Amino acid sequence: MKTPAGSECKYFYGDYYRGRNFEECRLLGASWTGSLCRTCPVPDVGRANACDSMRLRAEVTRPLTAAFQKRVKVTAFCEKTGRSGFDPHIGCGECHPIPPVFEVKP
Numbered sequence: 001m002k003t004p005a006g007s008e009c010k011y012f013y014g015d016y017y018r019g020r021n022f023e024e025c026r027l028l029g030a031s032w033t034g035s036l037c038r039t040c041p042v043p044d045v046g047r048a049n050a051c052d053s054m055r056l057r058a059e060v061t062r063p064l065t066a067a068f069q070k071r072v073k074v075t076a077f078c079e080k081t082g083r084s085g086f087d088p089h090i091g092c093g094e095c096h097p098i099p100p101v102f103e104v105k106p
Helices: 034-038 042-048
Strands: 012-015 022-025 054-061 071-078
Touching (some): 042 054, 042 071
16 A cells, blocks of 8 residues: 555555545554655565565664654564574575576686
């Protein structure tokens, strides 16, 4: 579903049926506000990596460089391999190996 920022996100839900105006982020839960969608990295992760085994965890943080702005921090966990701490844009590297066409040969 399209977020208030205009990008597709599978965790965003909006109910506008018959005048309702209910919106929520099912990843962030109660700490979500509509302004977080502008800087949220989750839609970019969804476009870059479609792994079914990857689960995302998100939290709202305030970086030191922008003390008054809230940001969404995303971490990934692979259910298939049990690994965590990898870049969610790329994936764990085990579920979807790089095809031989793209490997560099010596």
